[in-house]
Amino acid sequence: MTAFHYQNDELFCENVPVAKLAEEFGTPLWIYSKAAFLGRLKEIQDAFAEVDPVICYSVKANGNLSILKTMNDAGSSFDVVSGGELFRVQQAGADTTRVVFAGVGKTDEEIRQALKADILMFDVESEAELDAIAAIAEEVGCVGRVALRLNPDIDAKTHHKTTTGKKGNKFGMDIERATELADKVLKDDRLELTGIHMHLGSPILSTDPYAKAVKKGAEVIQQLRDKGHNTNWMNLGGGFGISYKTDEGPSAQTYADVIVPTIKEIGCRLALEPGRFIAGNSGILVSQIVFTKREGGKLFYIQDGGMTDLVRPAMYDSYHRVWPVKPKVPMPFDCEGEIAGCEPADVVGPVCESCDYFAKDRYLPPMERGDYLCMFSAGAYGSVMSSNYNARPRSAEILVDGSDYQVIRRRETYEELIALEQA
Ligand SMILES: Cc1ncc(COP(=O)(O)O)c(C=O)c1O
Numbered sequence: 400m401t402a403f404h405y406q407n408d409e410l411f412c413e414n415v416p417v418a419k420l421a422e423e424f425g426t427p428l429w430i431y432s433k434a435a436f437l438g439r440l441k442e443i444q445d446a447f448a449e450v451d452p453v454i455c456y457s458v459k460a461n462g463n464l465s466i467l468k469t470m471n472d473a474g475s476s477f478d479v480v481s482g483g484e485l486f487r488v489q490q491a492g493a494d495t496t497r498v499v500f501a502g503v504g505k506t507d508e509e510i511r512q513a514l515k516a517d518i519l520m521f522d523v524e525s526e527a528e529l530d531a532i533a534a535i536a537e538e539v540g541c542v543g544r545v546a547l548r549l550n551p552d553i554d555a556k557t558h559h560k561t562t563t564g565k566k567g568n569k570f571g572m573d574i575e576r577a578t579e580l581a582d583k584v585l586k587d588d589r590l591e592l593t594g595i596h597m598h599l600g601s602p603i604l605s606t607d608p609y610a611k612a613v614k615k616g617a618e619v620i621q622q623l624r625d626k627g628h629n630t631n632w633m634n635l636g637g638g639f640g641i642s643y644k645t646d647e648g649p650s651a652q653t654y655a656d657v658i659v660p661t662i663k664e665i666g667c668r669l670a671l672e673p674g675r676f677i678a679g680n681s682g683i684l685v686s687q688i689v690f691t692k693r694e695g696g697k698l699f700y701i702q703d704g705g706m707t708d709l710v711r712p713a714m715y716d717s718y719h720r721v722w723p724v725k726p727k728v729p730m731p732f733d734c735e736g737e738i739a740g741c742e743p744a745d746v747v748g749p750v751c752e753s754c755d756y757f758a759k760d761r762y763l764p765p766m767e768r769g770d771y772l773c774m775f776s777a778g779a780y781g782s783v784m785s786s787n788y789n790a791r792p793r794s795a796e797i798l799v800d801g802s803d804y805q806v807i808r809r810r811e812t813y814e815e816l817i818a819l820e821q822a
């Protein structure tokens with residue numbers, strides 16, 4: 400049974416009815432399954448066990464402190480992209496010597512913070528950043544461990560806004576420059592070259608880009624070793640895809656099958672930075688229908704959740720399954736196209752933007768004012784990307800563990816919306 404499932408015509412998260420949580424804590428509401436988070440982490444740990452990788456859960460996907468603590472307790476390490484995320488993992492009690500730090504615009508203060516935390520390595524994205532890390536390492540009195548983030552020019556076939564490993568993207572350095580940059584590091588005793596890093600984009604539903612990247616990475620490591628460099632790490636970033644629609648998300652084993660043989664052959668350590676694969680289907684967003692209306696020949700379900708909660712549809716036209724918490728028609732395996740007993744409708748939010756929608760022309764069972772609605776696959780890049788636009792307080796987050804549940808972030812208040820401001 401999956402963490403989110405229908406039982407007697409109502410949606411449950413593990414053993415807890417979703418409607419009960421919505422009534423107790425109000426909506427919009429994020430609900431996460433602890434078992435789902437742990438299950439997905441374990442799936443990766445098991446699939447790659449043969450090469451004993453360092454799995455750095457990508458904090459940007461869902462950085463709630465309680466989630467980070469859950470991941471940490473289960474043996475995960477972390478990938479951070481800012482000083483704020485590093486602070487978060489420190490607060491969660493993580494061992495920062497296993498943390499990796501990618502990011503195209505690390506500030507001096509962030510580099511200093513990471514050096515002091517003795518992180519495993521910086522994924523360095525430009526020559527100028529190498530220079531900055533060297534200078535700050537000297538000031539702090541330590542050596543900066545760096546992996547070169549290389550742009551392998553591989554088309555991962557993601558949405559154009561989420562591709563990162565194609566020539567011309569802002570991330571990383573051209574792969575052809577690897578030896579020149581490695582030589583520069585070697586000459587600088589303020590730096591130590593640990594290895595290479597690549598992140599191809601997100602989400603990547605085919606294993607092909609990884610097969611290409613690991614081969615290219617192995618060639619680079621061999622070239623560097625031939626030149627006398629001690630390059631011992633290949634970090635293949637994140638990007639493992641999930642199923643937003645039906646069952647299109649590959650298993651961790653499928654990715655491992657194309658990555659592990661080359662890692663064994665070249666004999667290096669492997670780091671991975673999965674975010675969405677772990678968090679995506681481990682969380683939902685629940686909202687309540689405020690009004691329904693028929694205008695301009697369309698049926699609209701207007702609900703209290705909006706793009707300030709889940710921005711993905713507005714930002715990337717992302718597809719999320721949407722279905723009532725207590726549906727009058729059981730949720731089919733495939734929610735696309737015509738569904739008996741359902742009518743096409745737009746599910747929209749209250750925000751003053753036309754792009755504030757969750758679904759368009761989607762076949763849905765009849766719903767009324769007051770009904771609860773679930774946006775599935777919202778655990779990754781959901782709450783972390785929410786905002787206060789239109790002065791909307793950010794929603795509460797609940798973590799379910801079997802029949803227990805706890806508030807892991809309470810709802811913001813109006814007072815908190817203005818707390819940092821001066822009239
Ligand atoms: C450097 C890096 N690592 C890891 C991730 C996590 O990606 P995903 O959530 O697709 O696994 C990202 C985001 O795309 C990233 O930019």
Ligand SMILES: N[C@@H](CCCC[NH3+])C(=O)O
Nearest residue numbers: 459561601602711779780
């Ligand atoms: N935030 C994106 C993906 C980008 C991930 C970070 N590089 C999403 O919601 O799918």
